[in-house]
Amino acid sequence: xxxxxxxxxxxxxxxxxxxxxxxxxxxxxxxxxxxxxxxxxxxxxxxxxxxxxxxxxxxxxxxxxxxxxxxxxxxxxxxxxxxxxxxxxxxxxxxxxxxxxxxxxxxxxxxxxxxxxxxxxxxxxxxxxxxxxxxxxxxxxxxxxxxxxxxxxx
Numbered sequence: 001x002x003x004x005x006x007x008x009x010x011x012x013x014x015x016x017x018x019x020x021x022x023x024x025x026x027x028x029x030x031x032x033x034x035x036x037x038x039x040x041x042x043x044x045x046x047x048x049x050x051x052x053x054x055x056x057x058x059x060x061x062x063x064x065x066x067x068x069x070x071x072x073x074x075x076x077x078x079x080x081x082x083x084x085x086x087x088x089x090x091x092x093x094x095x096x097x098x099x100x101x102x103x104x105x106x107x108x109x110x111x112x113x114x115x116x117x118x119x120x121x122x123x124x125x126x127x128x129x130x131x132x133x134x135x136x137x138x139x140x141x142x143x144x145x146x147x148x149x150x151x152x153x154x
Contacts, residue, residue, distance in 0.1 A: 017140075
């Protein structure tokens with residue numbers, strides 16, 4: 001009794017529209033690319049914490065509801081655009097860098113240095129990154145839904 005729990009969850013926000021084909025595609029891209037069986041809404045996550053018997057102290061989407069600390073969006077490193085020469089990681093995440101990386105991995109796979117399926121993994125991760133960025137920009141997805149709950153004292 002009285003113990004606290006903090007839950008930090010990836011969720012769909014209230015702006016997610018189940019009838020919007022683009023929203024559904026982005027959710028599926030995130031789920032598939034990040035190995036998530038199903039993304040639930042913030043409302044479902046909050047209700048699950050309540051159903052588990054926690055008194056909710058804090059429930060907040062830290063990606064969208066706070067101002068301080070959000071000057072640079074959480075997805076900025078994934079959203080580098082066409083080309084980026086800000087270090088090897090920046091280049092690799094850019095569109096040109098992804099094309100270069102995909103072709104390099106194809107070559108490595110073909111000559112037997114990289115195992116078969118490496119290109120598929122790289123493509124899945126790229127799809128995930130695109131889904132994360134687009135979902136965040138449309139504010140239909142958050143990786144930062146914080147719930148702090150407390151077990152009742154009685």
